[in-house]
Amino acid sequence: MNEKNPDFTRICGRLREYGEKFEEFYRLLVMYNAAFNLTAITQREEVIHKHFLDSLAGEAFLEEGASVVEVGSGAGFPSVPLAIVRKDLSFTLIESTGKKCDFLRTVARELDLPLNVCQMRAEEAGRSPEFRERADIVMARAVAPLPSLAEYCLPLVRVGGRMIAWKGSEDETAAAAHAVGVLGGKNMHVVRYDLPEGYGARMLVIAEKAKPTPPKYPRGHGKERKDPIL
Numbered sequence: 247m248n249e250k251n252p253d254f255t256r257i258c259g260r261l262r263e264y265g266e267k268f269e270e271f272y273r274l275l276v277m278y279n280a281a282f283n284l285t286a287i288t289q290r291e292e293v294i295h296k297h298f299l300d301s302l303a304g305e306a307f308l309e310e311g312a313s314v315v316e317v318g319s320g321a322g323f324p325s326v327p328l329a330i331v332r333k334d335l336s337f338t339l340i341e342s343t344g345k346k347c348d349f350l351r352t353v354a355r356e357l358d359l360p361l362n363v364c365q366m367r368a369e370e371a372g373r374s375p376e377f378r379e380r381a382d383i384v385m386a387r388a389v390a391p392l393p394s395l396a397e398y399c400l401p402l403v404r405v406g407g408r409m410i411a412w413k414g415s416e417d418e419t420a421a422a423a424h425a426v427g428v429l430g431g432k433n434m435h436v437v438r439y440d441l442p443e444g445y446g447a448r449m450l451v452i453a454e455k456a457k458p459t460p461p462k463y464p465r466g467h468g469k470e471r472k473d474p475i476l
Contacts, residue, residue, distance in 0.1 A: 251439045252303040258442070260305070260331045261298060267330045267357055268298060274353055275321060282345045284321035295445040301327035303439055304385065304410055304450055310334050312382040317368045317398050318342075318389035322350055324412060325385075329359045338362045338381070340371050369464040372401035379404050379458060387412035392422035392451060393474035397464050400429040403455040415447040422451075425475035429463055432456040 261268060276288055287296055301324030308314065311334050316325040319339035329337050339361055341347050347365045354361040364371070371377040384399040384407070392411060399409045409431065419434055426434050431453040438449045464470055 250306075251437060252306060254299065254303075254439075254442050257299060257302045257305070260302060261294070264330050268294075268327070270357060271322075271326060271330070271353060274349075274356060278349050278352070279321075282349050284346065284349060291443075292445075295441050295443060297321075297323050298327050299441055299445075300324070300412065300448055301387070302331065303441075303448065304328065304412065305331060307408075307410055307437075307450065307452060308332065308335060308383060312336075313380070314338070315340060315371075315377065315381040315384045315402050317371075317384060317386040317395075317402070319350055319363070320346055320388075322353055324387050325361065326350075326353055326357075326359065329361060330357065336360065336362075338364060338377075340364050340366060340368055340377075342367045368398040368402075369466045369470060372398065372459075372464040373466065377402055379455075382407045383410060384408075385410040385412070390471060391474065392418035393425040393476060394470045396422055396425045396429055396431065396453070397470040397475060400426070400431050400453070400455060401459040401464050405430070405455050405458060407455045409451075409453045409455070411451040413449050413451055415449065417449070419451060421476065426453050428460070428475050430455055430457045430459045 313336050315338045317340050319341040325337050347363050350363045381402050384402045434453040436449050440447050
């Protein structure tokens with residue numbers, strides 16, 4: 247299944263439209279980075295291309311009014327850039343590290359963004375009635391290899407919703423195909439794109455949720471990473 251590549255002319259326009267918010271987010275990112283270990287990328291142009299524009303590459307795949315869960319939010323990519331430009335979406339950010347949660351709550355407060363930040367592990371959320379199979383969209387960026395990531399994300403997606411994973415240029419879909427099927431997903435496909443100004447090739451991996459995830463998943467106790475479904 248093929249979908250149109252991200253339109254970076256439009257995306258750059260969105261970045262300019264909300265320029266003040268993005269400048270404030272950049273200021274907070276740099277201010278808190280040393281103490282909170284948020285990102286190795288701090289130069290302004292790199293942050294704009296590798297974090298802001300890359301995050302916004304997924305905007306077109308988020309349906310209007312969707313409830314969105316982000317797994318492993320870290321410094322807030324892609325959730326914060328998307329929340330800046332999409333007031334119609336509701337975001338729940340799942341992050342296990344306390345300092346990063348503190349940073350995300352500061353960003354939400356300073357930028358006046360409706361972000362619900364939850365300090366917990368993704369596998370805990372996936373087994374919780376509050377979160378399991380409730381979200382329209384579950385997304386993640388730079389969290390884990392795709393077979394493991396599917397086990398973190400798909401239990402959180404409602405039937406009829408979708409998982410969106412931000413990835414680099416290496417295609418992991420063949421390794422993850424069985425896991426996606428076992429976890430209730432189907433129609434996994436890739437949307438490839440190149441960041442402007444030669445900042446690198448990227449892809450979005452998108453899978454639809456076709457049926458409920460079996461109760462045994464996510465397994466927890468680190469099994470998602472140590473013994474991925476292959």
